[in-house]
Amino acid sequence: MxxxxxxxxxxxxxxxxxxxxxxxxxxxxxxxxxxxxxxxxxxxxxxxxxxxxxxxxxxxxxxxxxxxxxxxxxxxxxxxxxxxxxxxxxxQGELAHDPLAGVRGPKVRAKLPEVLDTDEAATLVEVPGDDALARRDRAMLELFYSSGLRLSELTGLRWEALDLTAGEVRVEGKGRKVRILPVGRFAVAALRAHAADRPMQPTDPVFPGRGGRPISPRAVQLRLANLAIRSGFPRHVHPHMLRHSFASHVLESSGDLRAVQELLGHADIATTQIYTHLDFQHLAKVYDAAHPRARRKPTAG
Missing domain, CATH: 1.10.150 (DNA polymerase; domain 1)
Known part of the structure; x- marks a missing residue:
C-alpha cells in the first residue's frame, strides 16, 4: 500500500x-x-x-x-x-480542504435518558439486609447515586481515592481528566460499614469481584437489575440510570447547569443540556396538573 x-x-x-x-x-x-x-x-x-x-x-x-x-x-x-x-x-497538513463542508446527516430526535424519581432512587439504594453482600451493594449504589459516577469510574475505584472524613472521592474520567466529587452522608456511612467487613489496603478496589480484582461492569449491571426486581420495580433498571438520576435531581433542585456539567465531567455543556429537557418535562407535568387553565376537562361519564 x-x-x-x-x-x-x-x-x-x-x-x-x-x-x-x-x-x-x-x-x-x-x-x-x-x-x-x-x-x-x-x-x-x-x-x-x-x-x-x-x-x-x-x-x-x-x-x-x-x-x-x-x-x-x-x-x-x-x-x-x-x-x-x-x-x-x-x-497534519495532509488535507487542504474539508470534504464534509456543508454535508449534514438526517435529523435525530433527541432520546431523553431514563431517570428514577427521588422516591424510586431512595428505594433502590437502600438495599435491605445486614450481611456483607448487602453492605457492599448499599455502599456501591449509594456512592453511584450520591456522586454521579460513570460505571467505569465506579468499578475502577480504589480506597486511596476516597476521603470519607472530608466526604470526597477522586475519579479519573474520560481523557484521564481528574475531578473531585462530593460524597453524601448516606454514602459515607454505607462505605464505612462496607470497609469494616474486611482488612483493606489503599490500593485495593473499593468493590472487589472474583479473585479480589475490581468488580466488572457486567456484574454491576446484573446485580442492579436483580436488586430492582427484588424491590418491585416494574421496569428494567440499568447502572447509568443512577448517574442520569443524580444529574436530573441536582439540576432540578439547583438550576445550576454549569455545576452539573462539572460534576458529571462533561467536556461540552451541550451534553449536559439534555437534562434541562428532563427538568422541563417535570415542570410541564406539574403545570398540567396544577394550573386551572391547563387541566384537562373530565370526560363525560
Missing amino acids: PSGALTEQVAAWLQRLAVERQASPHTIAAYRRDLDKLLGWAAERGLGQAADFDTEQMRSFVAQQHRAGLAPRSLQRLLSSCRSLFRDLRR
Whole structure:
C-alpha cells in the first residue's frame, strides 16, 4: 500500500488518539468501526487517500449508508468520526480542504435518558439486609447515586481515592481528566460499614469481584437489575440510570447547569443540556396538573 494511503492515514490518526489524547480503547474501537465503513466505500471507488474526497462524494457516502439501513443516530456518529479524522488530517497538513463542508446527516430526535424519581432512587439504594453482600451493594449504589459516577469510574475505584472524613472521592474520567466529587452522608456511612467487613489496603478496589480484582461492569449491571426486581420495580433498571438520576435531581433542585456539567465531567455543556429537557418535562407535568387553565376537562361519564 503506498505511503499516505487512506488506510495508513486512519491507522496513524487512531494511534495519535491513543497516545496523544489518551482516548480509551472503547472510544478507539468505536472510531475504527465507523471508519471501516469509509474505508470499504472508498476502496470500491478507487479513492486512495483523504485528499481524493470531495463534498459530493461524501454526500454519496452518507446516502449509501442511509440506504443500507444505518439509523439516523448511527449516521450522525459516523459523520462525527469522519469529521474528526479530516480535522486531524488538516492539522497534519495532509488535507487542504474539508470534504464534509456543508454535508449534514438526517435529523435525530433527541432520546431523553431514563431517570428514577427521588422516591424510586431512595428505594433502590437502600438495599435491605445486614450481611456483607448487602453492605457492599448499599455502599456501591449509594456512592453511584450520591456522586454521579460513570460505571467505569465506579468499578475502577480504589480506597486511596476516597476521603470519607472530608466526604470526597477522586475519579479519573474520560481523557484521564481528574475531578473531585462530593460524597453524601448516606454514602459515607454505607462505605464505612462496607470497609469494616474486611482488612483493606489503599490500593485495593473499593468493590472487589472474583479473585479480589475490581468488580466488572457486567456484574454491576446484573446485580442492579436483580436488586430492582427484588424491590418491585416494574421496569428494567440499568447502572447509568443512577448517574442520569443524580444529574436530573441536582439540576432540578439547583438550576445550576454549569455545576452539573462539572460534576458529571462533561467536556461540552451541550451534553449536559439534555437534562434541562428532563427538568422541563417535570415542570410541564406539574403545570398540567396544577394550573386551572391547563387541566384537562373530565370526560363525560
